[in-house]
Amino acid sequence: MDLLAKLTQTPSVPGREDRIRETIQRHIQDLNLFDEIHVDPMGSLIALRKARPANGARSEKPLKVMLAAHMDQIGFLVRHIDDNGFVRINPVGGFDTRNLFARTVRVCTSTGDLRGVMNPGGRPIHIATDDEKKKVPLIGDFFIDLGMDAEAVRSQVKVGDMVVLDGPFSEVGDFVVSQCLDNRVGCWAQIVAIENLKHHNCDIYAAWTVQEEVGLRGAMPAAFGIDPDIGVACDTTLCCKTPGVPDEDRVSVSGDGVALHVMDSSMISDIGLIEDMEAIAAEHSIRCQRAILPRGGQDGAVIQRSRSGVRTVSLACPVKYIHTVTEMSHKADLESYPALLTAWLESL
Ligand SMILES: [Zn+2]
Structure with missing residues (x-):
């Protein structure tokens, strides 16, 4: 929680992501999680962790997986x-x-x-x-x-x-409360997921992107540069299981695990990837849920449409009161999010 708290309290709005980028870069360098790190001309931080197969035999052309979490806040x-x-x-x-x-x-x-x-x-x-x-x-x-x-x-x-x-980080019941859990949760989940990896056969490009909140601007050139085989957008989604909202409009449920975004108004996730992730979640007893967001988009949309097209899925943590300074995320969802990412990356 210390890392997530620190990320939420580091101000960085679209086009001014220097502070959060430095915080993330320092952290991943200290942990020595990646083989190469660079910052692209728009300011996205891109880190490559090369395949680490269990038998040590790296394939000629490992699968390239791009993880993308936007690091700007409104x-x-x-x-x-x-x-x-x-x-x-x-x-x-x-x-x-x-x-x-x-x-x-x-x-x-x-x-x-x-x-x-x-x-x-x-x-x-x-x-x-x-x-x-x-x-x-x-x-x-x-x-x-x-x-x-x-x-x-x-x-x-x-x-x-x-x-x-101002929107301090605190713990309230089973939840954490803070400003910009959208999307410091996604930034955090990518770091934790990679920290927990043992062996994996794919090359992992973790991107912390800029300017998502003003129209998915940074992920597009980042995806073009990486040229991935699979894209995973790591973000947050609405949880409206609260008074005043009909149950059919709840989008996701806090505590039911990380959401696999079937679709939002910017993209339709690759259904094969959703089914693969569900199978991995079941195998490892990790909670997850499907969600559809009728209005709203995220970085996955521009990754999917990069170059000649990329199989892409959108992962999202349920957040109550999103786009306020009292966003709330359930601790069980924060646990399942990086756990599913790690298990899935190890399965590729
Ligand atoms: Zn977001």
Whole structure:
């Protein structure tokens, strides 16, 4: 859990993934899990672990498997500083503005991080009109108060600086709670799965990709460069088994194991790979579940359509309250996720 906690508390929004990439790179280098590591021009981290067959006899042309976990989180970039020192923002990724009231934030500048408070413009509830109370603000209505005058703000903050919400990591009952479990869980699962590998006949390319939250932008060139035989997107999915959502819309169930994404609106997983993973899960008594997400996409979509096409499956951890700073994942699902990946990679 220490590694997952650290990954969730390392801010990195689309196009600003330097910090999380350095954290992951340092960790995998310390563990000596890979034979080659490089960063591609867009910023994705790509690490190759060559086949380690049980009998030591490496085949001429081992199967190439690409694992991909996006390492960006939804957040904001500074758009404008007004004459009173208030900071306006542009979203990078999809927050629901109803979840953005009265938030403490971190503005990450080249000279250090600044604390701030984010709210939409308008009157407090005591003096708001009935119409104002009903209005859901647009993202452009929000501003950040850094508690400093315009001159002090402008001397430190630049247009394009990254802004993230505060959302600490904690354990609540059988769950972990944090911001950006989407997708630090996938980043973490790839590391843990490879750490637990003994022997495998395939070459494994683990990619931690950039800019997924703004339209699957980093995985496309990463897949082109790797040219894999099989792709596995490691991400999270909705779990809406909560009040106010009909059961048929729950997508996945917390505690029932890692989800095999049969389809979402960006791709249809290779059904053969899903069946193979289910068989491996049954053999090793690892819990997993099938899920369909009617709306939403992930990196698997662009891996699948890379070059002349790649057999691809999407793995996803169920997450309640996704795209808020109180995302929740069940510990049993966090256990089954890397366990299934390890067992499946060893079976190839
Ligand atoms: Zn995601």
